[in-house]
Amino acid sequence: MNTAQAQTVLPQAGGPAGRRRCGPATSADPVRALQAFFRARYAVRRGICLLNAARYDAAAEAFQQARVLNPTATSLARCLAACHRGADRPADTAAETGRALADNPSDACCAIRHALTLWTDGRGAEAIRALRDAIERAPNDAELQFQLGVMLATHHQWEEAELRFAQAVAIDKNHVDALVYLALCHGARQEPQQAVRLLHKAVQRRPDDARIGLLLAQAARAAQDSGDAVCLRLVKPPDVEADDPDALAALTERVSDDPDFVDALLALPWGDADRGIYLLLLEAVRQVLARQGEHADLHYQCGVILDRLGRSRESLSQTRRAVELDPTHTRALIELAHACQRANRPEEALKWLHQITGLGREYADVYYLLGNAHRQLGSIEKAATAYRKALRLNRHYEDARRALESLPQEPHLRHSGVRQRQAGGASSPKGTPAPDPATTPQSPPPA
Numbered sequence: 001m002n003t004a005q006a007q008t009v010l011p012q013a014g015g016p017a018g019r020r021r022c023g024p025a026t027s028a029d030p031v032r033a034l035q036a037f038f039r040a041r042y043a044v045r046r047g048i049c050l051l052n053a054a055r056y057d058a059a060a061e062a063f064q065q066a067r068v069l070n071p072t073a074t075s076l077a078r079c080l081a082a083c084h085r086g087a088d089r090p091a092d093t094a095a096e097t098g099r100a101l102a103d104n105p106s107d108a109c110c111a112i113r114h115a116l117t118l119w120t121d122g123r124g125a126e127a128i129r130a131l132r133d134a135i136e137r138a139p140n141d142a143e144l145q146f147q148l149g150v151m152l153a154t155h156h157q158w159e160e161a162e163l164r165f166a167q168a169v170a171i172d173k174n175h176v177d178a179l180v181y182l183a184l185c186h187g188a189r190q191e192p193q194q195a196v197r198l199l200h201k202a203v204q205r206r207p208d209d210a211r212i213g214l215l216l217a218q219a220a221r222a223a224q225d226s227g228d229a230v231c232l233r234l235v236k237p238p239d240v241e242a243d244d245p246d247a248l249a250a251l252t253e254r255v256s257d258d259p260d261f262v263d264a265l266l267a268l269p270w271g272d273a274d275r276g277i278y279l280l281l282l283e284a285v286r287q288v289l290a291r292q293g294e295h296a297d298l299h300y301q302c303g304v305i306l307d308r309l310g311r312s313r314e315s316l317s318q319t320r321r322a323v324e325l326d327p328t329h330t331r332a333l334i335e336l337a338h339a340c341q342r343a344n345r346p347e348e349a350l351k352w353l354h355q356i357t358g359l360g361r362e363y364a365d366v367y368y369l370l371g372n373a374h375r376q377l378g379s380i381e382k383a384a385t386a387y388r389k390a391l392r393l394n395r396h397y398e399d400a401r402r403a404l405e406s407l408p409q410e411p412h413l414r415h416s417g418v419r420q421r422q423a424g425g426a427s428s429p430k431g432t433p434a435p436d437p438a439t440t441p442q443s444p445p446p447a
Contacts (some may be wrong), residue, residue: 005431035072035268038277040070040210045236047213048203051233056221060285063217066210108134108141115147127151142172149181164344169198180215192223196230251284255298262309266308278309296326303335312339313418325353330363337369348374364394371403380407 045060081316108361111134118127138144149164162185168178183198208213220230254261262285265277282305289298303318316339322332333352340349350373356366371386384407390400 022235023314031260032268034265034277040066041067041208041276044210044213046211048234048236051213051217051220051232054220054224054230054232056217056224058222060217062215063214067214068254069243108138108144108207112143112147115151117348119151124151124155128155129204134319139172142168142175142178145171146175146178146181149178149272153181175207176202176209179205180212184409186226187219188223190226193228193230194220196223196232200234201234207235208387233338239392248283248287251280252287255281255284256288259295259297259301260428262298266301266304267321275309278305281305282309283324294331296322296332299325299331302327303332307335315339322424327355328359330359332359334365334369337373341372341376342368344376346373352378362389362393364390364397364400367393368400368403375403375407 006367015176040114043062043066047059047066050059050062106387111130112288115127115130115134118130119122121276128148128151128357131144132149135141135144135148145164145168149161149168152158152164153161162182163180164184168175169182172178179198179202183195183202184191186194186198196216196219199212199219202212203209203216220232282302285298285302285305289295289302292298299322303315303322306312306315306318306370315337319332319335319339322329323336325334333356337349337352340346340352346426349369353366353370353373357370367386367390371383371390374383375388376381386406387404388408389398391404394400
């Protein structure tokens, strides 16, 4: 491998310390970090499918999307832990790691940690020397060989770097990072078939890593363009990690410490890519409920999650429990009214909605649902009254306006709806301004 080839290819894999950086989670926005993790996972699964279908360009796009969302392919447990603690502690100093290495000279992990701290401190030559000394003590340690190879490549010592990667793979055929770097060396020498073989092994051992998937897609396309036959048979990573004890423990701790975290997750726009987090979140909420069974908010949140997973009966049971614990839980009452209307039980829906209005709480959504329930029962005038009330609370409530205008009712009710539209808002007593939708609630805030 010549210098130009190595300079083009090897930097793609990052420097020695790059593999140890934290993933996408940040303390500034842990909710979106968690969402990004699951969307990256979905993109990786899609990329694997596209590789198997020999659609290498499309696979590369999917893996690139995953890399943007989760740059270091961190695990879910690490993502959640970073959300919880906010930020990693500062790196150890070279002096501290040097003392630890002196106390444990045969500990390869101490040697690597010391070399990496020297490296990040700008003392590259000392870092390389520290790794050479460690290899003399433990020549059959694959990680030591690999780390030395990365540092040598960064110092433009390409030939020895490739030998170190090959040595690491010879010692440990499952060393994923060594497989990747050795594949990059073959790619630099225009040997895409060899690169595909090594990257295929790496993806099999680390299927969640979008960076490796992207490199495999690029190598497979290069091999195909050079006339080589490529046949990939990869297994997709599982789409959920609800049985991952570390991830579940981290999320359960987060939910227990901050119940609003669940509301923040549920408030985000979700798609099919996010089913995995619902399953994990459900298990975490249930574990917290096992310790805090009288927590109405958690029962309500559990009901919402179950509803989004299509488990409506269980959802209804949890929502009812929330209302039993807190008869003033407005969101749970509204959810029960929704469920009753979907099940064509308007009388029961009215009971829950009147429980809200009886508390003196006036929300446009509640009156819109009241209108729907009265309409189901054939009480057209009561429905019109409820829709008009919703429009007085929020003059821009288009669903309520359309519902009012579509009522098969007497002419005077139709005209009242038209007058509201022409006025551009709610009908108000003479001399009284219509409520401002910016200050009038349409839906209840979190309980």
